[in-house]
Amino acid sequence: MSVVSIDARNRWRRFYLMQLSLLAVSALLMLWLFHGTRLDLRLATPYYDAVNHTFPWRYAWVTKVLIHHRIKEALIVAGLLVWALALYARFRRTPRFLAGRLRRWWTVALSFALVPTVIAALRYFSSMHCPWDITDFGGYAPYFDLLGRAPEGMRPGRCFPSGFTASGAWLLAFGLLWYPERRLRSMVVGALALAVAFGLGWAQQMRGAHFLSHTLWSLWIGWAVVLLIHAACGAWRERD
Numbered sequence: 001m002s003v004v005s006i007d008a009r010n011r012w013r014r015f016y017l018m019q020l021s022l023l024a025v026s027a028l029l030m031l032w033l034f035h036g037t038r039l040d041l042r043l044a045t046p047y048y049d050a051v052n053h054t055f056p057w058r059y060a061w062v063t064k065v066l067i068h069h070r071i072k073e074a075l076i077v078a079g080l081l082v083w084a085l086a087l088y089a090r091f092r093r094t095p096r097f098l099a100g101r102l103r104r105w106w107t108v109a110l111s112f113a114l115v116p117t118v119i120a121a122l123r124y125f126s127s128m129h130c131p132w133d134i135t136d137f138g139g140y141a142p143y144f145d146l147l148g149r150a151p152e153g154m155r156p157g158r159c160f161p162s163g164f165t166a167s168g169a170w171l172l173a174f175g176l177l178w179y180p181e182r183r184l185r186s187m188v189v190g191a192l193a194l195a196v197a198f199g200l201g202w203a204q205q206m207r208g209a210h211f212l213s214h215t216l217w218s219l220w221i222g223w224a225v226v227l228l229i230h231a232a233c234g235a236w237r238e239r240d
Contacts, residue, residue, distance in 0.1 A: 011180070012236040015236075016227065016231060019227055023223070023224055030217065030220070031147060034145045034146065034212075035145050035146070035147045038143075039212065039213075040143070040145070040211035040212055040213050041134075041136055041143060041211075043205065043211070044137065044205060044208065045136075047205065047206050047207075048131075048137045048138075048208065053137075053138040054138070054208075055131070055137070055206070055207055055208030057203075057206040057208070058207045058208050058209075060207075063203050063207050064207065067200065068203070068204075068207070071200070072164070075171075079109075079112035079113075079170065082105070082108050082109045083112065085105070086105050086106050086108075086109040089102055089105065090102070090106075101177065102238075103233045103234055103235040103237065103238050104177050104230075104233075104235045104238060106233050106235075107176065107177075107226070107229050107230045107235045108173040108174060110229045110233070111170040111172070111225065111226050111229055112170045114170075114225055114229060115166055115169050115170040115221075115225045115226065116163065116166040116167060116170065118221060118225050119161050119162075119163055119165075119169075119218055119221055119222070120163060120166070122161060122221070123158050123159070123160065123161065126156060126157065126158050126159065126160040126161075127144075127150035127156040127158075128144065128145075128146070128150075128157050128159050128214075129141040129143075129157030129159050130157060130159040130208065130210060131205070131209070131210070131211055132208035132209065137208060141154060141157060145213065146160070146213070146217070159209075160213075160214050160217070161214050161217040161218040162210045162214040162215045162217075162218040163218075164201065164203075164204050164210070165197055165198070165200050165201035165204070165210070165214070165215045165218035165222075166218050166222060167200065168193075168197035168199075169197045169218055169219055169221075169222025169223075170222065170226070171193035171196055171197060172193045172194065172197065172223050172226050173226045173229070173230070174189050174190070174193055175189050175190025175193055176190075176226070177189070194219065197218075197219055198219065201214070201215025201216075201219075202215065
């Protein structure tokens with residue numbers, strides 16, 4: 001493990017401070033946007049069939065089987081492979097391409113486990129409902145956002161944030177695997193991971209399973225957890 005210079009420590013402090021600032025600003029923006037508008041409902045409406053009172057994509061093979069099951073299973077396998085490689089490098093021999101990046105690899109492995117876990121825990125305490133349960137789309141529950149209050153006596157929806165998005169949000173940790181030595185690669189990989197996770201959330205929106213705000217908040221939480229793990233693992237100490 002390389003010795004981290006004072007300049008390097010300061011750069012990483014600035015990096016974390018910048019990320020925390022972006023998280024704070026984006027959180028305030030999302031709170032304002034989805035509380036002050038009915039954007040969630042407007043974006044979900046095109047996918048709802050008012051004649052048949054259903055979301056046609058809910059049972060479509062592409063969204064229900066291919067994306068919701070097969071792609072999720074592939075992501076689970078990928079996460080298990082990350083763990084297998086991290087454990088092999090820890091107890092046996094570190095492969096050359098992981099030399100100097102083992103803490104970062106553990107960041108990815110722990111993100112696979114902790115990002116979905118944190119989001120699942122938040123869902124357990126959530127009162128918000130899924131689109132297919134909202135009265136606007138033939139359901140039984142009134143719509144309310146994160147700043148709204150659930151009606152008295154109504155059972156919690158436990159639909160916020162998006163658990164399915166979380167199954168891909170841990171991939172954001174790959175964006176830090178080559179940072180800061182190869183910033184362009186980090187940005188490209190991070191953008192691809194973001195696109196995958198957002199795509200999973202959008203597929204669920206098409207099915208009526210989640211609103212856009214559910215997906216965006218899952219991505220927000222996922223990145224916050226990744227940053228916390230990155231700092232806690234001391235991944236910033238490597239290869240600077």
